[in-house]
Amino acid sequence: MQPTIIGVRFTRIGKIYHFDSSAFPNLNVGERVIVDTSRGKHLGEVVTVLQETPPVPEGGWKSVERRATPRDLLLQQSWQSKQTEAMINCRARAAELHLDGVKVIAAEYNYDGSRLAFLFSSETEEKVDLKSLKKDMQDLYPNTHIEMRQIGPRDVAKLLGGMGACGLETRCCSKFLTDFSPISIKMAKEQGISLTPEEITGMCGRLRCCLIYEYEQYVEARKQLPKRNKRVVTPKGEGKVVDVLPMTNKVVVAIETEERSQWFTFDRDEIQPWDELEALRRKSEAPCDRHEGGGCTCGKASNRKQ
DSSP: OOOOEEEEESSTTOOEEEEEOTTSTTOOTTOEEEEEETTEEEEEEEEEEOSSOOOOOTTOOOBEEEEOOHHHHHHHHHHHTTHHHHHHHHHHHHHHTTOTTEEEEEEEEOTTSSEEEEEEEESSSSOOOOHHHHHHHHHHSTTSEEEEEEOOHHHHHHHHOOOOTTSOSSOHHHHTOOSOOOOOHHHHHHTTOOOSHHHHBOTTSSBOGGGGTTHHHHHHHHHTSOOTTOEEEETTEEEEEEEEEGGGTEEEEEEEOSSOEEEEEEEGGGOEEHHHHHHHHHHHHSOOTTGGGSOOOSSOGGGSOO
């Protein structure tokens, strides 16, 4: 029997995790559930019910423990109200320990207060030793399991929120992005975006997530268009491609006239590659190899040297 798999989200714009809900087959989107995770039991919201069972992950499916009760929801609200105080206490102790380059970003309780995770970032990519800080926090919260979790610059920006580098009131990562895709300089080059840091860097200090939004469309569109500096034949004559407009399927061509060079914009269907036409022209002018054998009607006899 195939298990019933649901998608659960623990934060408003968080990643979706899959769980086996076979013990609760009638769960609907929007319901709250208690699930067993690698970091203990947590309360999340059902956001999707999968129609097809995905491949089984390593270690098997984690299961839904039960439906969340009104008491669970009240407990969650109560512990969430204490998160800011916990974060301030952790920041203060980190300052006393002179943990330079370490910044405590947030504190997160699970729904019943049995686990408390401190999220921190570091200026270096090397692993940071926070054993002393963790021990002090454990002493301060003796009945809670303490976890120190390092997060990257993009996760920091997502948690803090605020205006995006492009001017949007809410950053994409805080508004709708649930996962961070790998971004490269090549994506900016392919779309003709300026490579100056101000143009391609987000508030997190990393390449902007939006560079990937239209990247595949640009790559596919460019396959159908000639590259820059390519010679083409247009309705106005022969010229050189000086710019490519992938999203409109057009190219800008510079055509030399007796007076000056003029730029024109043409649709893809209006132009033809010069080298292909030149190859066809040469082929048409070449003599036919079969002509001497007789029976050829190509009309190229005049092209042969006598």
